[in-house]
Amino acid sequence: MKALIIVGHGSHLNEDSSLPVYEHAALVRDHYTGEFDEVVECFWKEEPSMRHVLDMVESENITVVPAFISEGYFTQQVIPRELGLDGPVTHRDGRTIRYAGPLGTFEGMPDVILERADDLLKGKGTRPGRTALVLLGHGTDLNKNSGGVVYLNAERIRERGVYDLVEVGFLDQDPPIAEVVEGVEAENVVLIPVFIAEGWHTRETIPEDLGLTGEVTERADKTIFYGAPVGTHPSVADLIVSRARETEGREAELARDVS
Amino acid sequence: MRATSPERSGGEAPRRNTAAEARAAFAAWVGEAPEGRSFGQVIVRQTPEGYELRHAANVGVPDEELVVHGDPREAREIAKLTEEGEYRPLKSSPNLRRGWVLRVEDERGLYVAMNYLYPSGVVHWHLYRNGELEITNYRENAARQSGIYKRVQRLSDEGVQNAARACCEDAVCLKKTLWDVDENTPRLSEPGEGEIPCPEPCSIFVSFARRVRLFERENKRDLDAIGLSPSEKEDLSALVDAAATGSVEFAREAEFEEPLNERRMRYRKLTLVPKLRPDEDAATPDEG
Incomplete structure (x- = not known):
């Protein structure tokens, strides 16, 4: 039997944090019937905990996909520790547990960001002139990977030439998002949070700091379109499955490396 | 292990x-x-x-x-x-x-x-x-915590005991608590009557333990003339302010940084009330 375990951060305070994990799990069950016998959610701050999720799962062939944006503290330290993983592939108690990388660094991520931007602009008028895509990351001075993943996606999208400009701004590191949005030389600014879930930042601090009035904010010099976090987009379910499939070749690779 | x-x-x-x-x-x-x-x-x-x-x-x-x-x-x-x-x-x-x-x-x-x-x-x-459930005691669980939770390693045994009484008994959690402080220090709170075993401190408990550790730290250096800590005074003021309006609105279940949190108040009942009423035996949080 085959299981997919999706790991989310979860929250002690609100239901927003785990919601995308549940929604993506439901989509995987519906859209990928037969690929996994079990699709199970687990969390750092909610139940079932990472610590106990493997007890609940019946399958012997398990892939763990973290619903996290960047490689860092959670994906490298907390998740492997709590699940008792040895590395990309763990053999234990007659089970094989494959551990996938985070979603943000995956090559399919730019497609989801572009879909999110398209969905946002659908049916809305833009001003004549340039359109900039601005990716908003949380960022932290403590870990350069946190911001790096946002730059990585910006670069990948820039290469496609879909937007006149692709810029990056952060909440907790430079450049600050407010300055980026003010300074960007475009008549239309499409602002997409590279976050996994809705929460305090996406609902309150960001709109407040940038003076946004909703999905569309008209300023004298530009129109700002503010999208939902990329992690809540339904296509993330496909990304999770792709991430899981990608881990399957690993054992063969590891075997080759050894021989 | x-x-x-x-x-x-x-x-x-x-x-x-x-x-x-x-x-x-x-x-x-x-x-x-x-x-x-x-x-x-x-x-x-x-x-x-x-x-x-x-x-x-x-x-x-x-x-x-x-x-x-x-x-x-x-x-x-x-x-x-x-x-x-x-x-x-x-x-x-x-x-x-x-x-x-x-x-x-x-x-x-x-x-x-x-x-x-x-x-x-x-x-x-x-x-x-079947007698096969693995139990992870508090100290083992705390030993693997990192980041903002690393400080729970320094929580005293008494702090763990009071945190478990405040956070885990049947009035607030229906699981049967099976873990101890460590293998030589049994947990003293009531384990609970329910069918669902609790083999290890959960994430809510670890978060609460972190808050109790913060209370412990301030106790050492910040007590006033009558022995109250800044956070104890904060909680008492918040309680009086709220009660004076005619209805006490509690903080969210796991919002332990807020004075009017039920588990935080249960902890105060164990640790603050005896200070305020030194002549009476400490009541358990479930009474009254």
């Missing part, structure tokens, strides 16, 4: 599927009791069509007065919010809402539903019944 239970001894022997065993054992246990079994706040009963789950307070209530569910995954929505619409971060809190009945076709549906109502409850129940 986690104890090694038989299913973890692995090797070349065929894998023992504990989760599948637990699913079957739970269904059989339910099937043996025509009146149904109580698990947390839920009554589970076998019916000719499958299994029926409802809140224990809704036994005998006709369908017309309940919301009837037929998909085991709808159990997640049932378990998400309290009757007052508050988010439930801890599914074993005694605040599962009433007013619903969930009917599932088979054992697998039952397992799915139970794992949303009481995540990993069935498998832990099964392992505990």
